[in-house]
Amino acid sequence: MIDIKNKWALVTGSSRGVGRRVSMALAEKGCKLIIHARTLEATREFLSEFRASGAEAHAVAAELGSADAIDGLIRQVKDITDNQLDILYNNAAIMTRYQPVFAPTYDEYQLSFMVNTIAPAKLCDAFIPAMLENNWGRIVNVTSGIADQPQLMAYSCSKAALDRYVRDMVPTLKDTNVLMNLLDPGWLRTDMGGDQAPNHPDSVIPGALVPVLLDKDGGSGVLYNAQNFKEGQ
Ligand SMILES: NC(=O)c1ccc[n+]([C@@H]2O[C@H](COP(=O)([O-])OP(=O)(O)OC[C@H]3O[C@@H](n4cnc5c(N)ncnc54)[C@H](OP(=O)(O)O)[C@@H]3O)[C@@H](O)[C@H]2O)c1
Secondary structure (H helix, E strand, C coil): CCCCCCCEEEECCCCCHHHHHHHHHHHHCCCEEEEEECCCHHHHHHHHHHHHCCCCEEEEECCCCCHHHHHHHHHHHHHHHCCCCCEEEECCCCCCCCCCCCCCCHHHHHHHHHHHHHHHHHHHHHHHHHHHHHCCEEEEEECCCCCCCHHHHHHHHHHHHHHHHHHHHHHHHCCCCEEEEEEECCCECCCCCCCCCCECHHHHCCHHHCCCCCCHHHCCCCEEEHHHCCCCC
16 A cells, blocks of 8 residues: 555545545545535534644635636645645535435536536546646545436436546546546445435545555556445455
């Protein structure tokens, strides 16, 4: 496994759930963290915990349903890191309400695609070129194993489009040390997953870090399932 000490990492949606666990695990590995939520208030307590533990951490706020806010987030992260972001963990997402088949509205499709597909794609577009220049980068796009649930169609289609972004970028990243992969965290008892989910949110670690810790030969375009990796394995 590679050493990621002092690497700059942005984890979107890190105020709670999966993103929070991933941020903590990256900080434990010595990364310099940029945590993100829709408001700075949502990151305040977590940021203090990080700083109290001695980790270098910054917080940024952006509503990923807004193109202007995504652009603002990109500018802030470039400023903080001097355009040297090493690890991009595209985790933030929304899930539309469970509803009758054929019922999603235009707004639900549009917002789902903006937050879950377009925002991560634009973050990749913004940061991968400098990673390629540096010949080092790790990008993880969080997807979902959701299947056969047309009641959540806007969500599942937006994740399928994100999967496609990763797959079609594989030739561009081939033979470089910039790797982009997908993570399915499994069904978890987070705010999104609800209390019927079988897995505790802590169970995403260590699996969620596997696509970050790959060496160059690990390659891109692979789907990792966090629940396949257990502590100590
Ligand atoms: N939980 C599951 O069972 C499950 C299963 C498969 C895949 N996933 C995927 O895992 C990832 C994390 O899910 P989770 O369960 O940890 O979700 P969560 O507990 O609902 O947390 C969502 C995070 O995303 C941020 N966020 C939500 N809407 C946003 C928006 N419009 N703009 C910017 N940030 C926004 C939230 O920030 P605020 O604090 O500001 O709201 C929060 O930090 C997602 O990509 C999800 O699709 C989850």
